[in-house]
Structures are given as C-alpha cells and as structure tokens.
Amino acid sequence: MRKQGLMIMTVAALTGVLSGCGSKYQPVSIQEDVDKCGNCNMQVADNAFSTEIILKDGKTLKFDDLGCLNKWEKTNGVEQVGAEFVRDYSSKAWVPLKDATYVYDKSFKTPMGFGVESFKDKQAAEKYLSEQGKGKLMSAKDLGTHTWEKNKEQGDMKMKMDQGGSGEMKMDQGSTGGMKMDQGSTDGKKMDMKGSGQ
C-alpha cells in the first residue's frame, strides 16, 4: 500500500516536473561576454533593451534591441518561434512579449535606435510617458503595425546658422580637411564631401 502511494507520488512529481519543463519556455539570462545580436551582430548588453526568442527546438536567439528581434522575424518568419521575451524598463525582469506594454518616440535612445521601450505594467509605461512629455503608448498588437523606423533621420540638424550674428556659416574655419557643405541640397541634411581630408 505504502509502496503504491510512493509510486503515485513519484509519477505525479515527475509529471509535474516534465510538464513544467515541456510546456513553458523560460527566458535565458544575458551573458555579455559571449552573446551577440542575432540580427546585427552587436554585443547584447544585459540591460532593459535586450530581447530574446526561444525557438521551438530550444535554441535561444538574443537581440540588443526590440527592432532587431522584429527584423529577424520579418526575415525568418515566426513558424519556429516558441516564445518571445522583452524586459521591463525599470526592473529589467523578463516579460513575455505579448504581455508587455510599449512606448515609442523617435528620440528615445535604444542600442539600434528603434526607439521602442518595453514595460511590464501599463501604468508604469504611462507614467514614463508623462515624465518624458512625449512618445506614444503601444500594446504588443500595435508592434505588428509599427513602422520600425530607425532613428536615423536628421531633420533638425542644428548648424547654428546665425552664429556670431553675421548670418554666414564659416565652414572653412579651422578646417584643413577640405570639407565643403552643399547647402543647396534638396533635403537640407545631406552633405557633399569634397577633398581628400589630407
């Protein structure tokens, strides 16, 4: 009788352990010395911007920026993806991607400049946005329709044109590099480099 009880308990415990392992993907911690981004090859820092994908075969892919994770999924598809994790901006705890709340502003600094940050709680995200005074709130669903623009555009290049009150730009001052700026270019940010720099 006792033997049978022991047996049942063992089986129950084993089932518990096995099901615990099998049904759930666990986030894997970041090892800064060896982890590189599955998309852009950069070192993955153990910070709030790191994200990861656990593939169905158990392999873990780590990314330095949520935008890199998104790009990987766009390239490779999601059939093999078992789980996706992001981190809470303040506590750095791992949160399933679908449960987190996101904030975006193109001025938010993230490793690859995608400008999307993740929060465990919606309230914390809202609070962060009100502190920053900018940005928009997004749910995991909104990420699918997000444009994922890299913060690359330098629309407001502050060249301080009116410096010194003279109203002209002294591009050649102190410059032996032979750089010349093409002010007449169409978008106002593109420059034209001439000369060899030597």
Place this chain on the structure above:
Amino acid sequence: MPSRIITFFIVCGILLLSPLILREEIYAKEITPLQDLQHLIQNAKPGETLHIPPGDYKGPILIDKPLQLEAAIGNVHIFNDSNEPAIQLKADHTRMNGIEIVDSIHKDESAAIVILGDYNTLDHLTVQTKSTGIQLRNANHNTIQNTSIAWLEEREDRPAKVSEKGNGIDLWESHQNKILGNQLSNLHDGIYMEKSNLNQIDRNQIVHSRYGIHCMYTDDIIVENNDGSYNVTGMMIMGAKNSRITGNTFYKQSENVNSQGLLLYDVQSSLIERNRLEGNRVGMYVEQSQNNELIHNVISQNFVGLQLKNTQKNTSKGNEFYANVIQAEAVDSQGNKLEGNYWDGFRGIDLTDTGHSSITYGINPFFQKLTEEVPAYQLFFQSPGLPFLESMFTTKQESWTKDLSPLMKPALVSGESLQSQSYITLWFGLVLMILPIITIYYLGVKRV
C-alpha cells in the same frame, strides 16, 4: 666607540621614521583645499587667454563664454566628485590645453567633459572617468586632439564590466568634428558616433575597449590611420554611406568569441582601402553591405580572413591574404566582384603571363553555414575531419563567391616589407652565429 653606536642608532631611527614623515607630507598635500577655477573663469573676459596657475582645482566647471584656457601639461588637475560634468562647455571658440581631469562619480547620461558648442579645441588633455570621457551633443566643428582618456578603475580586484563603462569620445548629432591623435584605453567604445556626419577620425589609438571605433548611422565620415588592438572589435560601422576607411591597423582583436578587426554592417558606397587586419578572430566581416570598394587591404594571421554574409555588389581588388587559418568565407553573397587579390597558399597557373592566375579561387561556404546553425560546431575548427567534409560538399560551385583572377604574387608594397623582415632575420641569425664563434675563439680555449 659609543659615539659610533649613537650615530648608528640615529641613522636607523631616521630610516625607520622617514616613511612616516613622508606619509605625513602626502597626507598634508591631500587635505589642502582644492582651488576655485570657476571663480577665475567668471572673472575672465570673453576671448581672454587664461593661464591657469599650477595646482589642484575642484569641479564642476561651467564655461559659458569663449576663453583660451592654458595649463602647463601635468600641472593643473581638476578633481570632480559631483554629479555634474567636470567641465561643461557651452561656449563656442574656446580652447583648452594641458588640463588633467579626474572625474570620480558615475553619471548615466553625462560625461567628464560635455561639449555643447561649436568651433572649440581640446588639446593635450588627460581624462580619467567613471562614465564617458568627452561627450559632444549637437556640437559641430570641434577638434579633440592629443588627448588621452582612460577608465578610472577603482578596484583592481574587481574590474568593471564592459557594459558598466562609458565611451571615450561620444558624438550624438554632431557634425564636422575632428578627432585626431588621441589615446583611448579600457573603455566601452573608444570613439562612438551616432547620427553624426562628416567627422574626421585620424591617428587615434584605442586599446582594451569593447569596440575601438563604433559608428551608428553616420555618413560621409573619414577614418584614417587609426590603430586598435585588444578590443572586442577594432571598428564596427553600422548604417553608413559615402565613408572612407583607409590606412587603419587593427590587430589582436581575438580575446572575445565575437571578435573582429573590422565589421561592416549596412554600409553603402564606401571605400575601405589599405587597412591592415592582423591576428584577429575574424579580420573583416561584411554583412548587408553594397557598392563598397575593398582594395589593397592586408589581411593576415586571422582565424578567418574575410567573411561575407548577404552582401552584394562590392568590389574586392588587390587585397592580400596571408596565413589566415581560413582565408575567406562567403554565404549568400553573389554578385560581388572579386578579382586580383593575393591568396597565399593558393596554387594558380598563369597561362597568359599577366601576373594573374587563370584558375579561379573559390570560397567554400561550408564551415560558415555549419557553424551558423549550431555555433558549438566551431569546436571542430580545422579538425582533421572538416577539410575532408568540406572537400565533399563542393556542389553548387557556381553560387560560390570566387576570385576570378587571383594574383600570382603579392603586390609590391607589402611584399617589400616582408622582404625586409626576412633580411632582418638573416642578419640577426648571422650575428647570433658569429658572436659565439668569437667568444669561443677568444675565451673558450684558455685552459690551464
């Protein structure tokens, strides 16, 4: 006799006590109050040259008008233990020369020196920092030269993690600056540039940092004659176009599993010329980059010389590959123009007497594909079985990246240096041989 003994004891006494006396002196020096430099700056008129008297000063310092701050090198120190930057430069046309800065408090989004103005020059500074060395924010036309920046290590026994450190020189939306001849060591990224165009990075030396030079979304930059060693990656360029990377040397980037000499990711229409990539884990790694010219680079003694991934329409010409364990790997990289590179160990045949082989040099993607799927297979790097397997998987050769006309001999430039090296070895060997002969001839035979 007794007087001698007394003298002996006095001398002993002085010797024993002297460390105490010396220590007393050092202690006395430490407690001298730091002088007020801000006061001197406030009293100076805009444009004035201020010769800072030798001594120790306290930070933080704010410079909000054009000034020429001159200090005798090594004699003026600024100690800053506040949360503000040691020096905040909000003026234009300011010059700082010869100041030493010790910034001992970590700041998340700030630095030892923060530059917010234009046309400033920083020359011969020494910066020790617990965060970033010099930050430029919307700052243009500045020059930073002959300056050394190093991480301020507090405890030797617990060195800071690389992600805890700050960058050496950090540019954000800052254009047309010059960073020349600086020494950067033990930092996160030596020189970090984001959204900053038309900058010139010349003759800097970066060691023991994460990435020596790291560019994110920078166009029209010139990176010339820099030198990086013992970093995780010598130079990493991501998202750049119309740039020139020439004459740089990156060697011994091999300590980390993800080390490269030079990494190009999403780089367009740039020139990569005359760089020397030696003894790295991967010499040059190129991914998702188009329309670049890779010419006359010398890639030697790396585990993998050149690695191409998903990269098209680049020209690789006149590069020289010596003694790399794997000379080159290429995956999904069709339509690149490889011609006239020198691959040592390649046995070509020059039928047309043009100095180029008539047999092409194909790059087998086997190992790269294998380790991409399961990185642990890197353990089999050059194990006897792998070259055998590799030689079996030679199907679809038409899709391989190929050098269509490999050079039979290396181009003259590096050939010369190798030649002179072998002469040095020859002469050194001769001297080593002759010296013992002379020694034996004159000394060895004198036997009684």
